[in-house]
Every structure is written in C-alpha cells, then in structure tokens.
Amino acid sequence: MEEIKELLEEIKEVRDDLVHTNNPHFQSLQNIILKWETKLATKEIEDDRKEITIDNARTRLEQMSVITHDPISD
Numbered sequence: 001m002e003e004i005k006e007l008l009e010e011i012k013e014v015r016d017d018l019v020h021t022n023n024p025h026f027q028s029l030q031n032i033i034l035k036w037e038t039k040l041a042t043k044e045i046e047d048d049r050k051e052i053t054i055d056n057a058r059t060r061l062e063q064m065s066v067i068t069h070d071p072i073s074d
Helices: 002-020 026-051 054-063
Strands: none
Touching: 002 026
8 A cells, every 4th residue: 555655646746747837637647646545545444444343442432532431341
C-alpha cells in the first residue's frame, strides 16, 4: 500500500506541473488520483474494522472515555 501512496505522490507532482502549464490533461490525472485515494481510504477503513475484537473494542472505548466500567462484570 505504501508503494501506491508513493506512486500517487509522483502523479500529483506531474499533475501540478500540468496545472502550471495550463495543460487540460491535468484533470485526467486528478480523476485517477481521486479514484485511487478513495480505494486506499476504503481499504484502510475495512482493515481497521477487521482488527476490532471484543477486547480491543473495549480498550478503545475506555481510551475514548466512552465507558468507565464494565457493565457486564460490575
């Protein structure tokens, strides 16, 4: 995934150069960038969801101060 992010950064540089020269093809690159950034963000969210278990969900809620005690064991 890091390689894709690096590639996107390089494409952004090319896009920026095209913008500065008023080249109309910059929009095509912008569309590609947006498509892949969306895919990456969606994948990261899915990966985060897969990592959540009962134990680490409780820990996360405690860290966010959402719960202060365990209503099941109290």
